[in-house]
Amino acid sequence: MLRVAVLGGGITGMFVSYYLREDGHDVTLVEERADGLVTSSNNGGFITPSFSPAPPIGLAKIASTVFGASGPLYISPFEVMRNAGWFVRAAREGVTAHEKDVLDLGAKSLQLYLEFFRKDDLQPERQKGIIGLYKSAQDARVVAEKLHERFVGGSDIAEMGYVGLQGGVVAENEISIDPVKFCDSLRDRLRTMGVKVRLGEKATLSNAGGRAQATISGGERLEAESIVVTSGAMSREVLSPLGYNPRVLPARGLVLLYDSGGEKIVPGPTLLEDYGIALVQHASGIVRLTSFFEMTGYKIEFAQRRKEWLEETACSHLPGLAKLKLVHQGTGFRPCTPDQLPVVGRVPRYSNLFVATGNCRLGITLAPVTAYMIRAMVSGADPPGVPWRLFDPARFA
Numbered sequence: 001m002l003r004v005a006v007l008g009g010g011i012t013g014m015f016v017s018y019y020l021r022e023d024g025h026d027v028t029l030v031e032e033r034a035d036g037l038v039t040s041s042n043n044g045g046f047i048t049p050s051f052s053p054a055p056p057i058g059l060a061k062i063a064s065t066v067f068g069a070s071g072p073l074y075i076s077p078f079e080v081m082r083n084a085g086w087f088v089r090a091a092r093e094g095v096t097a098h099e100k101d102v103l104d105l106g107a108k109s110l111q112l113y114l115e116f117f118r119k120d121d122l123q124p125e126r127q128k129g130i131i132g133l134y135k136s137a138q139d140a141r142v143v144a145e146k147l148h149e150r151f152v153g154g155s156d157i158a159e160m161g162y163v164g165l166q167g168g169v170v171a172e173n174e175i176s177i178d179p180v181k182f183c184d185s186l187r188d189r190l191r192t193m194g195v196k197v198r199l200g201e202k203a204t205l206s207n208a209g210g211r212a213q214a215t216i217s218g219g220e221r222l223e224a225e226s227i228v229v230t231s232g233a234m235s236r237e238v239l240s241p242l243g244y245n246p247r248v249l250p251a252r253g254l255v256l257l258y259d260s261g262g263e264k265i266v267p268g269p270t271l272l273e274d275y276g277i278a279l280v281q282h283a284s285g286i287v288r289l290t291s292f293f294e295m296t297g298y299k300i301e302f303a304q305r306r307k308e309w310l311e312e313t314a315c316s317h318l319p320g321l322a323k324l325k326l327v328h329q330g331t332g333f334r335p336c337t338p339d340q341l342p343v344v345g346r347v348p349r350y351s352n353l354f355v356a357t358g359n360c361r362l363g364i365t366l367a368p369v370t371a372y373m374i375r376a377m378v379s380g381a382d383p384p385g386v387p388w389r390l391f392d393p394a395r396f397a
């Protein structure tokens with residue numbers, strides 16, 4: 001049995017704690033916020049490997065979006081100047097090189113989710129089946145063929161209540177959850193398993209004679225043989241005292257929640273694929289609308305015109321949304337690497353330090369498989385059945 005400190009209580013840190021505790025380790029999970037999570041609560045809650053390949057962030061895309069935010073993607077010129085190396089690498093490598101690996105990783109993670117739900121009947125308002133909708137039937141056909149999923153035509157989509165969309169792809173076996181309920185119930189589950197969950201404590205790292213040492217607010221040193229950094233978009237800041245940079249930058253997104261008054265408005269978990277918008281209605285009646293991929297640092301506030309773009313676009317395809325009452329607005333920060341691959345493994349030069357971050361747009365989908373890799377690595381083993389070398393932190397050393 002090892003003592004393990006997990007720094008960051010988002011979904012990645014919670015799954016890492018879950019698996020390590022299952023293996024009998026003595027786990028302490030430290031989370032800076034006492035008042036709820038930012039990113040692991042403020043997201044779409046879609047566990048959807050099929051729709052995971054991201055649009056490549058090529059130079060042309062960057063050039064066309066830097067100076068005007070009219071769609072879901074925006075990159076501030078200031079952010080490009082401050083992190084020129086990151087953007088040059090993103091433009092050079094894009095994401096398409098590893099599309100197949102990401103799809104396979106997502107499929108493995110979905111399998112781990114299903115195993116998890118069979119064992120632990122948490123109630124995160126799971127819904128089965130995700131539909132991606134397209135303005136062009138041809139686009140939908142191409143995606144359906146590529147993913148080996150079912151194509152749906154314009155008349156079926158119109159019957160569901162959507163307008164102006166001609167094609168859809170249904171991923172029957174993929175799921176959506178209410179991320180707030182899921183994180184709350186997983187945290188409770190960790191406590192009952194014996195994980196020491198310490199909320200409202202900020203962890204800092206230092207070098208203690210060649211080994212990483214974690215200290216929490218107030219100066220208490222955490223006694224641990226291994227430390228796992230799962231601090232999401234903040235992982236760069238957390239690791240910087242040890243001279244390692246996981247090359248993670250925050251890409252923010254917006255979440256709007258509406259009260260439907262109990263009326264069914266959204267037929268099922270839906271992706272409006274032409275706009276990068278996700279839409280779902282939870283069993284509680286709450287409608288969740290999410291979008292935007294903006295690289296602007298850690299600013300929380302979205303401009304009013306961005307919110308209007310999101311609402312108007314969603315309403316133009318599902319008019320029933322227009323009458324709903326907004327009850328919550330939140331911002332999340334995706335932890336993104338320039339090659340769009342996670343950073344999972346041992347941190348160079350420190351035998352007792354691991355990092356698990358960089359899941360960017362797919363952090364909910366990939367949390368179990370990320371934790372699966374860390375679970376093996378903490379015990380000194382290679383994780384079977386996943387291309388873990390691709391995610392080696394040493395690639396950024």
Ligand SMILES: Cc1cc2nc3c(=O)[nH]c(=O)nc-3n(C[C@H](O)[C@H](O)[C@H](O)COP(=O)(O)OP(=O)(O)OC[C@H]3O[C@@H](n4cnc5c(N)ncnc54)[C@H](O)[C@@H]3O)c2cc1C
Nearest residue numbers: 008010011012032043044046203232253332362363364365
């Ligand atoms: C709008 C939006 C929609 C999204 N939709 C989806 C989706 O549908 N499906 C999907 O798969 N993914 C989605 N994502 C991505 C997903 O939400 C993230 O990738 C995921 O939540 C990242 O989880 P994490 O645990 O790695 O990081 P986080 O959730 O950011 O957790 C890291 C935690 O570390 C804590 N921390 C930081 N520094 C310290 C410190 N020094 N000491 C202690 N604690 C610290 C932070 O407070 C934070 O709670 C979406 C993201 C956004 C923004």
